[in-house]
Amino acid sequence: MSEKCCCCATMKDERMDKLDEIINKHRNEKGALIPVLHEAQELFGYLPMEVQKKISEGLNVPLTEIYGVITFYTQFSLQPKGKYKIQVCLGTACYVKGSGQILDKLKEKLGINVGEVTGDGKFSLEACRCVGACGLAPVVMINEDVYGRLTVDDVEDIINKYKDK
Amino acid sequence: MQIFRSHVLICGGTGCTASGSTVLTEEFEKQLKKNNLENEVKIVKTGCFGFCEKGPIVVIYPEGCMYTMVKVEDIREIVEEHLVKGRIVKRLLIEARQEEESRVSIEGVEFFQKQHRVVLKNCGVINPEEINEYIACDGYRALGKVLTEMKPGEVIDIIKRSGLRGRGGGGFPTGLKWEFTARAQGDQKYVCCNADEGDPGAFMDRSILEGDPHAVIEAMAIAGYAIGSNQGYIYVRAEYPIAVRRLNIAIGQAKELGLLGKNIFGTGFDFDLELRLGAGAFVCGEETALMTSIEGKRGEPRPRPPFPANQGLWQKPTLLNNVETYANIPQIILNGPEWFASVGTERSKGTKVFALGGKINNTGLVEIPMGTTLREVIYDIGGGIPGGKNFKAVQMGGPSGGCVPAECIDTPIDYDSLTQLGAMMGSGGMIVMDQDTCMVDIAKFFLEFTVDESCGKCPPCRIGTKRMLEILNKITDGKGTLEDIEKLEVLAKNIKASALCGLGQTAPNPVLSTLRYFKDEYLAHVNDKTCPAGVCKSITRYVIHEDACKSCGICARNCPIGCITGEKKKPYKIDQDKCIKCGTCMEKCPFKAIYKNV
Numbered sequence: 001m002s003e004k005c006c007c008c009a010t011m012k013d014e015r016m017d018k019l020d021e022i023i024n025k026h027r028n029e030k031g032a033l034i035p036v037l038h039e040a041q042e043l044f045g046y047l048p049m050e051v052q053k054k055i056s057e058g059l060n061v062p063l064t065e066i067y068g069v070i071t072f073y074t075q076f077s078l079q080p081k082g083k084y085k086i087q088v089c090l091g092t093a094c095y096v097k098g099s100g101q102i103l104d105k106l107k108e109k110l111g112i113n114v115g116e117v118t119g120d121g122k123f124s125l126e127a128c129r130c131v132g133a134c135g136l137a138p139v140v141m142i143n144e145d146v147y148g149r150l151t152v153d154d155v156e157d158i159i160n161k162y163k164d165k
Numbered sequence: 166m167q168i169f170r171s172h173v174l175i176c177g178g179t180g181c182t183a184s185g186s187t188v189l190t191e192e193f194e195k196q197l198k199k200n201n202l203e204n205e206v207k208i209v210k211t212g213c214f215g216f217c218e219k220g221p222i223v224v225i226y227p228e229g230c231m232y233t234m235v236k237v238e239d240i241r242e243i244v245e246e247h248l249v250k251g252r253i254v255k256r257l258l259i260e261a262r263q264e265e266e267s268r269v270s271i272e273g274v275e276f277f278q279k280q281h282r283v284v285l286k287n288c289g290v291i292n293p294e295e296i297n298e299y300i301a302c303d304g305y306r307a308l309g310k311v312l313t314e315m316k317p318g319e320v321i322d323i324i325k326r327s328g329l330r331g332r333g334g335g336g337f338p339t340g341l342k343w344e345f346t347a348r349a350q351g352d353q354k355y356v357c358c359n360a361d362e363g364d365p366g367a368f369m370d371r372s373i374l375e376g377d378p379h380a381v382i383e384a385m386a387i388a389g390y391a392i393g394s395n396q397g398y399i400y401v402r403a404e405y406p407i408a409v410r411r412l413n414i415a416i417g418q419a420k421e422l423g424l425l426g427k428n429i430f431g432t433g434f435d436f437d438l439e440l441r442l443g444a445g446a447f448v449c450g451e452e453t454a455l456m457t458s459i460e461g462k463r464g465e466p467r468p469r470p471p472f473p474a475n476q477g478l479w480q481k482p483t484l485l486n487n488v489e490t491y492a493n494i495p496q497i498i499l500n501g502p503e504w505f506a507s508v509g510t511e512r513s514k515g516t517k518v519f520a521l522g523g524k525i526n527n528t529g530l531v532e533i534p535m536g537t538t539l540r541e542v543i544y545d546i547g548g549g550i551p552g553g554k555n556f557k558a559v560q561m562g563g564p565s566g567g568c569v570p571a572e573c574i575d576t577p578i579d580y581d582s583l584t585q586l587g588a589m590m591g592s593g594g595m596i597v598m599d600q601d602t603c604m605v606d607i608a609k610f611f612l613e614f615t616v617d618e619s620c621g622k623c624p625p626c627r628i629g630t631k632r633m634l635e636i637l638n639k640i641t642d643g644k645g646t647l648e649d650i651e652k653l654e655v656l657a658k659n660i661k662a663s664a665l666c667g668l669g670q671t672a673p674n675p676v677l678s679t680l681r682y683f684k685d686e687y688l689a690h691v692n693d694k695t696c697p698a699g700v701c702k703s704i705t706r707y708v709i710h711e712d713a714c715k716s717c718g719i720c721a722r723n724c725p726i727g728c729i730t731g732e733k734k735k736p737y738k739i740d741q742d743k744c745i746k747c748g749t750c751m752e753k754c755p756f757k758a759i760y761k762n763v
Contacts, residue, residue, distance in 0.1 A: 032461060033461035073446050075403055075445035091366050092523070096598060096602060130364070132371045132404070133183050134522035144406075
């Protein structure tokens with residue numbers, strides 16, 4: 001983990017103040033760490049070391065424990081994600097209906113593996129747990145948009161929709 | 166109060182939202198305005214109707230007319246024809262109903278006929294973001310009755326007499342759990358709701374929270390009164406944004422009306438509720454792990470005893486039930502335990518919600534009385550298997566459950582029959598599989614899931630499941646031996662007996678149950694090095710049938726790596742060493758001359 005990631009230079013911004021607000025809001029709650037991490041990740045997109053340190057001081061929780069919690073839960077990330085976060089549902093219903101092939105096609109088209117970000121920072125690819133839209137299987141989520149009843153041939157068109165955005 | 170002559174119900178569940186129901190609402194508003202109907206027709210955004218396959222769904226009352234797969238372009242016609250002229254737009258009804266005008270209503274649809282809606286009674290009926298609609302459907306009446314007319318012991322007695330068992334998978338008698346927690350000593354007690362619905366292919370809890378969140382909130386307050394707790398937590402998956410939003414709205418509205426908080430109904434009873442979001446760890450659906458996670462730590466399970474009823478959240482007595490279990494409670498209180506117990510079988514009372522998915526015509530959410538047979542669910546409600554293919558098995562209980570094969574299709578669905586078959590009720594995911602599903606591959610799929618989700622605390626689960634997966638990989642690669650199958654069984658039994666929590670103890674179930682019913686498929690992979698369903702790529706071969714090949718060359722032109730060669734008037738050939746088994750040639754061949762595994 002490098003402490004000099006790209007955004008740290010500009011991190012003297014109001015996001016750090018907002019983080020203070022979040023910490024203060026939850027400070028007296030029991031079990032506040034996970035709610036704070038959720039909100040911090042929403043704010044920063046991921047959880048860099050600076051943010052972890054601040055939470056550690058603010059909530060009086062050891063940094064090791066915070067790191068332990070972040071790495072335990074798949075939703076928390078130590079690395080920035082792509083601008084468009086592609087999540088391929090690998091729940092049973094989607095899997096039975098071929099979401100594995102769709103994931104393969106996405107890997108091929110984007111040239112990245114699961115857990116990676118494209119060079120231009122535009123797309124990140126993840127295989128995710130059941131999103132509960134089994135009626136539409138197989139399903140892919142790109143940020144908040146859900147694409148259902150997909151075939152391998154749909155993949156290219158969908159990526160192209162975001163490429164020019 | 167304003168009276169409307171018609172109500173337009175638009176499904177706002179995750180499935181229909183993904184199919185575009187939000188745009189429909191906007192278009193309806195626009196079209197109603199254009200026809201000056203905005204004071205006569207009300208749009209209601211409801212929870213899930215359950216019929217996700219045909220979404221987005223729009224139902225218009227008073228007719229109860231159900232339009233399926235509605236598109237934005239259709240709205241103008243619905244408004245101008247149905248709402249202005251009173252003529253039903255037949256082409257948007259379900260096919261079978263298009264001929265019979267008298268039976269357009271939602272009750273007439275086969276999908277709903279065999280269902281018995283108790284838990285889902287308000288889903289698809291009320292606007293979940295409006296507490297008054299819940300109250301109008303008897304909402305919070307059960308809480309009022311409990312607080313003003315009953316002692317805590319009486320509440321527990323009713324739940325015990327109803328025979329309700331936990332809907333999260335284990336099937337533990339709910340009333341007993343309440344009694345244990347009520348009896349436990351402690352200055353502070355907690356009521357928790359497990360809404361960490363992690364089983365892939367199960368989405369009934371999500372639909373309840375999205376469609377009728379107040380039912381769960383009301384039940385938790387009732388539980389609080391019964392066991393003597395004033396604080397509750399709902400632990401919900403972060404992957405369910407709509408459910409989280411509606412729960413927040415619902416808790417806010419309940420607090421505003423004094424149905425949560427201090428001195429509820431003026432009885433002196435206090436109960437407060439907080440939402441806690443999961444963060445994508447399957448193991449947190451296990452009760453002790455869930456509580457550890459609410460405490461803000463790594464969600465690792467701990468040994469039991471002590472049970473949560475005595476030492477749960479922050480070491481205090483804690484009651485933990487699943488969403489669907491809670492959703493039954495208000496109705497048991499209102500209608501009586503005898504009413505509840507009159508539905509179902511001897512040892513499994515009431516109804517159960519299932520998420521029907523996979524290779525089935527009507528995917529969606531169904532609620533059936535316990536004791537209904539699998540055949541009724543799959544064929545009568547689910548409409549059978551698409552494409553005229555053969556039903557092979559149904560997977561129940563997710564990564565902890567097992568497969569029920571075709572020969573057991575007449576089994577009644579209840580806790581004990583399913584356990585006997587080596588499957589389990591689980592939380593209610595029902596994934597249907599047809600002849601094209603490889604059962605070894607499915608066992609592998611679930612094991613990959615548990616290997617990935619194992620928290621790593623105990624070795625049987627952390628190491629054992631990994632070793633099992635390695636053996637399965639070997640088998641699907643065509644390198645397995647008979648000895649491997651034996652090893653797999655031994656390992657499975659040892660893990661079951663020695664793992665710390667429910668996740669590890671049940672992780673081998675998908676392997677054991679496929680070995681029990683589909684051993685021939687394992688043997689085919691091992692002895693003949695073939696995958697009968699043609700799924701396992703490394704041992705699947707595509708072959709061109711020499712007599713059927715017309716030498717048109719379409720396969721060769723479409724092959725992405727150019728491994729098919731041939732010339733006019735001679736059958737084409739696939740170079741097996743280069744073939745990547747993508748299946749494109751088989752798909753494109755106009756003469757159906759290309760086969761798998763022949």
